[in-house]
Amino acid sequence: LDNPDGRRPDPEVMEAMKRQYNLDSPWSFLSSYVPGLFRGDLGPSLIYRDQSVADIIATGLPVSARLGVAALAFAFLFGTLAGVAGSLFPRTPMDLSSSIVSLIGISLPSFVTGSVVLVGWFLLELWALGGDGPGFFDKLLLPAITLGLAPAAYVARLIRLGLADVMRSDFVRTAVAKGRSHRGALFGHALKVAMLPVLSFLGPAAAAAMTGSFVIEKIFNLPGLGEYFVAAARDKDQFLILGVVLVYSALLVVFNLVVDMAYAFVDPRIRVG
Numbered sequence: 001l002d003n004p005d006g007r008r009p010d011p012e013v014m015e016a017m018k019r020q021y022n023l024d025s026p027w028s029f030l031s032s033y034v035p036g037l038f039r040g041d042l043g044p045s046l047i048y049r050d051q052s053v054a055d056i057i058a059t060g061l062p063v064s065a066r067l068g069v070a071a072l073a074f075a076f077l078f079g080t081l082a083g084v085a086g087s088l089f090p091r092t093p094m095d096l097s098s099s100i101v102s103l104i105g106i107s108l109p110s111f112v113t114g115s116v117v118l119v120g121w122f123l124l125e126l127w128a129l130g131g132d133g134p135g136f137f138d139k140l141l142l143p144a145i146t147l148g149l150a151p152a153a154y155v156a157r158l159i160r161l162g163l164a165d166v167m168r169s170d171f172v173r174t175a176v177a178k179g180r181s182h183r184g185a186l187f188g189h190a191l192k193v194a195m196l197p198v199l200s201f202l203g204p205a206a207a208a209a210m211t212g213s214f215v216i217e218k219i220f221n222l223p224g225l226g227e228y229f230v231a232a233a234r235d236k237d238q239f240l241i242l243g244v245v246l247v248y249s250a251l252l253v254v255f256n257l258v259v260d261m262a263y264a265f266v267d268p269r270i271r272v273g
Contacts, residue, residue: 033242042246043239047231053243056228061210061247064217064224068209070144072151072202079155079198084191086156087163088183098156105153114146114219143220147213151205155198162194169193196263203259207252 033043042053082098089095105113166172167182167190175185214226225244232240 037246042243045232045240046237047235047240048237053239056240057225057243057247060223060225060228063222064226065210067140067143067147067213067216067222067224068206070140071148071209072206074144074148075151075155075205076198076202078148079152080159082152082156083159083163083194084186086160087167087186098160102153102156105149106157108150110146110150110213110215113149114143114216117142117146139220139222143216143222146219147209147216151201151209154201154205158197158201159191159194162197163190166190166193199259199262203256204252206255207248210251210255 036043040054042057045051045053045056048056082101086095086098108116163186167186169190172185172190175189176182180188214230216222217224217226218230225247228240229244231237232244
């Protein structure tokens, strides 16, 4: 209920706002807020006076979702290629390179990665800010690479370790004994089983990517859900903070459910069970 500049309003204004938004006690707030959730009413925004929380989420979520889908696609493709390459060519420069890239992607925070990507793009003179409108590079590709680098590193490590373990399994050795090549056994049998830990990781990673990265959206000036959440936390907009957290929680449940259902399509043993 503070003003954006940090000053608290008069006590009379505070009491009027508490009565208006049922903030006198937690129970009175929940009794009025929870029924509205079933109608799609997430309450009013205290800093965006002409918009409701549902309108703000409807505006910012598509931007974050588009960025999240692109980041997940990059993470899955790049991580899978790096993990498979490391497994096919162990203890080679390719394996070492994929391990180094994975370590860098896991270790560096997103604001460092985003700054490096921006500086590198400027130095190559391939892109400049302040163009005629949102471009593919500055509004999707570069933010997606920056956001997807850390998940790609985790995917690469999971696949690399998973393949190393599965390739020693009895069914893989049986396939090789029947005439399958090492590469054929890897792609035909081992890779699907090694994907199970990746699916477990992609569930919460997808929910985090879909709601957007606060730092990435701030660096690339994207009007996504993360940008609104940062503004709500800074200006103490309780309704907007609660609405964004509820959306994130719902996406987390949905994506974990999708991951559990996807297990049956990847591992036939789970489908039989």
